[in-house]
Structure formats: C-alpha cells, structure tokens
Amino acid sequence: MIQHSQIETAAALLRAGKLVAFPTETVYGLGANALDDAAVARIYAAKQRPQFNPLITHVSDAATAFLHGKFNPDAERLMAAFWPGALTIILPRRDDCQLSLLVGAGLDCIALRAPDHPLAQALLAASGLPLAAPSANRSGRVSPTLARHVEEELGDKLAMILDGGACSVGIESTVLDLSGNAPVILRPGSVTKAMIEGVIGAVRLSGDGAIKSPGMLESHYAPNAIVRLNAENAEAGETLLAFGSAEGDLNLSKNGDLTEAAANLFAMLRVLDKTATRIAVSPIPMEGLGIAINDRLQRAAVR
Ligand code: TXA
Ligand code: MG
Numbered sequence: 001m002i003q004h005s006q007i008e009t010a011a012a013l014l015r016a017g018k019l020v021a022f023p024t025e026t027v028y029g030l031g032a033n034a035l036d037d038a039a040v041a042r043i044y045a046a047k048q049r050p051q052f053n054p055l056i057t058h059v060s061d062a063a064t065a066f067l068h069g070k071f072n073p074d075a076e077r078l079m080a081a082f083w084p085g086a087l088t089i090i091l092p093r094r095d096d097c098q099l100s101l102l103v104g105a106g107l108d109c110i111a112l113r114a115p116d117h118p119l120a121q122a123l124l125a126a127s128g129l130p131l132a133a134p135s136a137n138r139s140g141r142v143s144p145t146l147a148r149h150v151e152e153e154l155g156d157k158l159a160m161i162l163d164g165g166a167c168s169v170g171i172e173s174t175v176l177d178l179s180g181n182a183p184v185i186l187r188p189g190s191v192t193k194a195m196i197e198g199v200i201g202a203v204r205l206s207g208d209g210a211i212k213s214p215g216m217l218e219s220h221y222a223p224n225a226i227v228r229l230n231a232e233n234a235e236a237g238e239t240l241l242a243f244g245s246a247e248g249d250l251n252l253s254k255n256g257d258l259t260e261a262a263a264n265l266f267a268m269l270r271v272l273d274k275t276a277t278r279i280a281v282s283p284i285p286m287e288g289l290g291i292a293i294n295d296r297l298q299r300a301a302v303r
Helices: 004-015 037-047 062-068 073-082 118-127 147-157 193-200 258-275 290-301
Strands: 020-022 029-033 056-058 087-092 109-113 174-177 184-187 226-228 239-242 278-281
Touching (some): 004 020, 004 029, 004 118, 020 147, 029 037, 029 056, 029 118, 062 073, 062 109, 147 258, 239 258, 258 278
Parallel strands (some): 056 109, 087 174, 226 278, 239 278
Antiparallel strands (some): 087 109, 174 184
C-alpha cells in the first residue's frame, strides 16, 4: 500500500526537478515537472530518447488541460467522454502556455492526458504540477506494466518509483491529433476509433507512415528476440506466445479476451525475451483493442 507520505515525498521530489516513476492505468510513466526545462531534459537523458520525440503532459482534468492547450470543442467533448482515461489529445499550445518547450520537442503542439489511476491523480494533486511522462522504459524497449520493470530499465536514474501494482490496461494510450484540419489517430489504444467517432464523427487512423508522432517509429517496441506474427504454431527454436485456444508457452488470454491480452502483452513479451531468441505470436483478431495490440506487435516484429 502506498502511504500518503510517499505521495508527499514524490511530489516534493518532482517540485525539486527530480524524476519520479508513477503508475497509470495504461503503463508506468517516467514523470518530471513539465514546467521545468531541466527536469524535462532529464527525462530524455534517462530514456536515451531521441530529442525529436515529444512527451505527453499529464494533467488532472480538462480544465487544467485547457490552461496549456488551445480550446477545442471536439477535445472538450472527448475529454468529457473519456477522461480520466487512456486518450491523449494533441492540441496547439496556447500563446501563454507555460509548459517547457522541450515537452513538445520544439513542435508548436502539445499532447495532454488525464490518467485514470488513483496514485497518478494523487501525485498530480499533491504536486500541483503538470507532469511530463513518457512510458518509463529506455527508448525503443517495451513499456513497463509493473514497478519491477521500471526498476530494471531505469532504476539507477530515478529519485523514486511509486509502486501501484500491475497496470490495468497494459498498453499505451490512444494518441489523437486535433491540432490539424482533420482529426487523426497517431497511435491506436484502448479508446478505439469507433469510440472516438461515436463522440466527434469521422477520424482517420494514421497508417501512411508519416512520422509526426515518433512513437510511430516502426521498431519502437522491440524486444531482443525475433518476433514472428500470425503464427498458427511454433516452429523449431521458437517460443509461442499464444492467444485463445492455441497451446503456447504463455497465453495472452485463454478465453480470447482482448482486454486481458492487452494487459498481459508487455509483461509476457518481457518474460519470453529473457529466455527465447525467437518468439512466435498467435493471430490476434483485428477488432476493438486488437487493433492496438497488433500495432504494438508489428513494431515488436520490425528489426
Ligand atoms: O499511456 C501512455 O500514453 C503513457 C503513460 C505513461 O501515460 N505514456 C506514453 O508516452 O506512452 P510516450 O512518450 O512513450 O508516448 C507518447 C506518444 C509518442 O508516440 C509521441 O511521439 C506522441 O505521443 N506525442 C507526444 N506529443 C506529441 C506532439 N506534440 N505531436 C505529436 N505526437 C506527440
Ligand atoms: Mg513509449
């Protein structure tokens, strides 16, 4: 159990410009004060992340988001429908935006999200800060869904890790760009295209390979092992990451439940990556959350 005093300690560390990892419902975030250039720069250094890759700023609610990003009625409707939750919205910076320019990596738009996790919300409230937080892994590695993963990846670079147990969603938030003429999903996630379209009408799923969002870098989520997708069976030398009724070394969801599969995805890839050199993955249906799962798997399979 996390104590109130640990939240206060974490908030004080953030105010002092230090890095604190914290749980969200999607994956663990590597947090820093988004108003402080030096603190944000420490995130890039810790992750060894290419400077051009912008970061998500976490806020407690829509009202706080619009202190930083320009008001947009579609954004307001989506925030009302899905916040707090796994939807990141990209908006143009307000002229009086106080966020570090580094969070947008020099772009004139910013990515905002209100996380749906009690510890993340407690930390936002206690610090009174917007928190820049990419996933708490080294650049190019799968995202952490347990505090232990964060410790393994970045332990020596952090002032503190708040342990909130396993992340319930397990894959990163949907990233929706509302800064241009038409809305575009830059990264699929658990808030699906259909869910978004139910609120604001037609949106496009970016698949044109244009890297505006470098999280779209093709091999962003790479384990060390070679990954083969849509495998009906494991071939010699392969370890099978199964789904549904397939018999595998590990199974994302024996019941074929996509929500369970998303929550297990990164943790199981990490476990298999410790011993396997070749990972075969059962077919995952391209529907609902399966679109986001297949997106992450395709990146994991790129060498
Ligand atoms: O679920 C999540 O979103 C997690 C948790 C910690 O909130 N965070 C996360 O952050 O996945 P990160 O930095 O690993 O991924 C952020 C994505 C990247 O694909 C990044 O390129 C994109 O959002 N992004 C951020 N700001 C952007 C901007 N101004 N324009 C375009 N893309 C942006
Ligand atoms: Mg990431």
